[in-house]
Amino acid sequence: MSLARQLKLSHLRLIRAICQHRQLGLAADSLAMTQSGASRMLSEIEKIVGEQLFERQAKGMVPTAICEALERRAHSILLDLDDLSREVDELRNGETGVATVGSVIGATLAYVIPAVRQLKKATPRVTVQLNVETSHDLMKGLVEGRNDFVLARLPPSFDVNEFEVHEGRSEIQNVLVGKHHPLADAGEVTVEELAAYEWVVHTTREPIEEASDYSLSDSVGLLGDTIITTSELAMLAIVESTSAMTLLSSEVTSFLTGPSIGAKFRVLPLRGPIQLPPYHLVQLKGRQLSPAGRRLKALVMTQLGIAP
Known part of the structure; x- marks a missing residue:
């Protein structure tokens, strides 16, 4: 033997x-x-x-x-x-391992990144995968097991009864233009004035479609003249160099035009806010998260002010 x-x-x-x-x-x-x-x-x-x-x-x-x-x-x-x-x-104990979170971009900047920084400070050996996509793709990734949990809106094609849902936050959208745009220095801009210019969006029309569905008049024809690009850098370059405009979350526009980045864009002062439906913290019912995933989820919930 x-x-x-x-x-x-x-x-x-x-x-x-x-x-x-x-x-x-x-x-x-x-x-x-x-x-x-x-x-x-x-x-x-x-x-x-x-x-x-x-x-x-x-x-x-x-x-x-x-x-x-x-x-x-x-x-x-x-x-x-x-x-x-x-x-x-x-x-x-959640001190190592992998945590995967998906999020729409506004929630990423406002809540997920601060939570990830807290997690990495406490447990530097944890690997975090952050997926920033549209709500539909985030929910699809959640169902397929590619996300532990997501901050996303609930598309009607998904059965809400299959998920554990914590109410999150509404998202304000801003219209971003280049500093030489004809409306850049306008005192106040109406929705009707926006219809005269083309739009450039990243990959999908989802933010503009939702803003049109929920906040803007259907008669404006906001989606009429649109460039769609897979590159966020190309999107910003087009906005900066043409009269095209784009719709981004207030967190993103604040980040771009704030003192840290100082990009030379303008946020148009609209007469009324463009508000999307709220996004939520969503997890599949019965899904057991890894210890690292549970720790990150708890930190995100704290950032959102949601009781565990």
Whole structure:
């Protein structure tokens, strides 16, 4: 029978302890064993191996070449087990692992990023995956298991009864234009004036469609002349260099035009706010999050002012 089937972890610990202390009594004490118990176990190990493992000399117990080979392997195996034990504890306590959150862009800037920073400060070994997409794609990713939880609006194509929903926040949209836009310095802009200019949007019309459905007059024809791009950088470049405009969350426009970035865009002063339906914190019912996912969710809920 092979050594792998017969040697136990307690055998490996004793071999390592004797090699470290060179005295059976000290090795036994370090393992909380009696010396007689350690002696019996050493005899058992030598019987399994079929060789004497230590030479008794005046200066102590000197390992044989076979024993040194065993001790090297024992040391490596026991270190790996210690690392495994620590990793399991960290995973159990949410100190490592992966947390995946999906969010619409406004909620990302306002609530998710501050929560992620708190999580990383407390548990730097946790990996966070942040997916910023449309509400439909976020909900699809949630159902498919690609998101632990999301901050998204609930599209009508999804059954709300399948989800655990915590009410979130409404989202205000701003119209962003370049500094040379004809309306850049206007005192107040009406919805009707917006219809005279083209729009540029990132990938999907979802924000503009929702603003049109819920906040703007259907007669304006807001969606008539639109450029759609997969590049956010291209979208901003078009807005900056043409008379096109785009619709972005107030958190994004504040970030772009604020002192940290200082981009030379203008937010048009509209007569009335453009408000989207609220987004919510959504999780699949019955979905058990990882400890890291639970910690991140709790931090996001705190940012939103939602009681756990």
